[in-house]
Amino acid sequence: MTILQTSIPYDPLVPRPLPGIQPGRMDDWLHCDDAFAAQMQRRVALLAEKRDEVLALDPNAEPAAQELLNLVLRYAYPGCSERVTRPGGHVVEIDRTRPLETLCHLVQEDFCILQKQGDEHVLTGAILCFPASWRLSEKFMRPLIDIHVPVASYDESIARRVQRLFDGIRPEHPLWRFNALWYEDAELHQPRSANAPREKKAPGIAPYMRSERQTLLRLPETQAVVFSIHTYVLEAQHLRKMENPA
Structure with a gap:
């Protein structure tokens, strides 16, 4: 099943120098879009069918994962603690x-x-259903610089800047x-x-544009950093129409 959004709340084609970080807001941390129902169905299926590929958690990261769950409940489903009703009516037990x-x-x-080690x-834990050409098993329990090794533009200078950014x-x-x-x-x-990188496609040739809205947030109690990823996939033709509405 092809799962696509029909819009995106930012212009993904505006170039920004790495690491391209900008300040955000807690009330804009989590997004719910027109692909919610289909993406959630896909996530649940992946967790059931490929659990070891999409889920990893070091026992020492359990408190951070629990703190993250509480924070998501606070912002996505305020007032809910034992069960939530998702958009569309599906009930989830917590x-x-x-x-x-x-x-x-x-x-x-x-x-x-x-989590800071030395x-x-x-990377001590993740639920990663929608990886964009990387494997959780290859990155789990590895430091930040190793996670980004396959990205050619992510050199040691940028790595140091990103580590300072994480510290702050x-x-x-x-x-x-x-x-x-x-x-x-799609x-x-x-x-x-990482040993078999994908062939990069040029804009205007590939039929789909995939954009990840990535957010960094520190948890106040455990002090872990959470890297969240909201994945948008749009038809390139539709994206061009968005850019040129006339």
Whole structure:
């Protein structure tokens, strides 16, 4: 099933120098769009069918995952604690013993938990249903610089800047950025090994534009950094119409 959005709340084609970070707001942290029902159905199916590929959690990151679940409930479903009713009417029971699994049933965002170990932040947990050409198993329990090794433009200078950025993230003050990736296939679940990078497609040739709205947020209690990813996939032809409405 092809799952597409018909609009995107920012212009993904405006170039920004890496790392492209800008300040955000807590009330704009989580997005719910016109692909909600279809994306949620896909997320639940992936968790059931490919659990080991989309979910990883170090035992030491369990408190951070539980804190993240509580924060998502606070902003996406205020006033709910034991169960929530999603848009569309589906009821989800809140299981705090399985925080990442529960998050997968609540919102469209994927979440990565990064915790400071020594001088670097390490990926200690994630629910990652919609990877854009990377594998969670290859990045789990690895530091930030290793996570970005396949990205050619992510050199040591940028790595140091990003690590300083991570050190400076404050609770209640999210930061966000976006990318724009061109794909032949609209499939949301696109894991790929770093040893077999995908062939990049040029704008105007590939039929789909995939954009990740990525947000960085520090959890106040555990001090873990949460990297959330909201994935938009639009037809390139539709995107051009958005750019040139005439």
